[in-house]
Amino acid sequence: MKIFRIVIIEDEPRAARQLQKLITNSTYSFEVLSILDSVEEAVSWLETNLNPDLIFMDIQLADGLSFEIFHKTEVKAPIIFTTAFDQYAIRAFKVNSIDYLLKPIQKEDLQQALQKFQATTYTASINSEVLKELLHSLQAPNVRNGILVKEGSAYVQVPIATLAYIYSETSITFGITIDNKRYIIDETMDQVQSTLPYTDFFRINRGQIVHKSAIQKIEPYFNHRLKLEVLHDRNQDFIVSRQKASNFKEWLNS
Template identity: 35%
Template sequence: MKALIIEDEPLVAKELNTKIQAITRDIDVMEVLPSLKTAKRWFMENAEPDLIFMDIQLSDGVSFELFDIYKLSCPVIFTTAYDEFALRAFKVNCIDYLVKPIDEEELKKAIEKCQGIIQNKISTTFDIQQLIKSLKDGNAASAYKEKFIVNVRNTWIPVNTSEIACFMRDYLNYLFTFSGEKYILDFATLDEVEKLLDPNKFYRANRQYIIHIDSIKSVQPHENFKLTATLKSPLKFEVDISREKAPAFKKWLDR
């Protein structure tokens, strides 16, 4: 049985592969894909495997996007940090999920279930689409990125998204915390960052800034109908908002 692991945490992927091999020799893990981008490319160049182990929240997006592009019919075991209670209702016949850290006994049961699906040639497409719709409709907030990993002097530091006051583009991308700490962000564009953020909490003010609603100290309107948002200390950045964006920004701010 050919399998694929889609997981952006190398240690988690390695541990999962080790546990799979300890449970059964019938599964050959063809490849470990570390991002949504590499997964999209892989499916363009390869036939779908017999089984997929898939993390829901990847560093560059949500893995559900793959099902918007490709009609995958193989069984999928989602590996996720979602709360188990929130996902219990979605544990349908042709899909399983494992809450991190992955329990070996639960992994064994999930594999056996998927082996039965493959042997009986049961289609899983409908169940996958139902799961995606239910999660997007009922648990949309959970799909947003909870942490960003920054590199400081060759050391990885996790920064909670809830601690981030704003993202800024200035040759490189940076994130600033509410306490004023500044970190370089390893993303090509702020467009990529924006897709991972809860739009109820973060607003794309302009090409240079994405700001958290709680970072705003005041907003100054101008005669030309543009706005200037001043962020709270210690940042004190002045962020311009265009005339075109002003009505939407006011609606976003005025809850």
């Protein structure tokens, strides 16, 4: 049986480990060559290594959308995208027969995608027009007006506009409002981010999303990062990762 060489491009360590475990436990033989967590790292790896047989690629990486990889280097391998975005927001995948898996990835869905990979003659080329449509869809998703949160034993809906920031702690997602109320959000950070307006919210690192109006001060921080002073910080440090610092500055000026 042929052993397929794969690369995982995913910036969430736990998600990467889970995917690798699912692949290892599948009925097919695969060797994971590398796990990469950013556009920059992916481009560097692809330009200095032989082409893998298959790439699993998350849409949102530490330093931007993974579609940027295709603009910076030639990708000569079939892609299975992984994403927490709603299937309606990624309808354009079907146009170019690109496969995708919705997070959290289920064993049965992965098995089906791998069966399709083995049974189909994949084209490694990605249609640029499809990418443009995908990019538009993801930057302008079906934004909601409110978010369901826990209040005691009940659920209430909090207007998105009232959130100062969202953060994750011990695998629980919390939302802090501009009047300093804290709520538990029954969604992952990826799920929350997928329906927030990009013009208002920015994910500064894996565990924090901030509203533009909640940012009170920005200071340079070591290792080319940025440190933010945020409304109602609750003794948290808000650090913009090195990979996201440039995009963050552009977002502030947009």
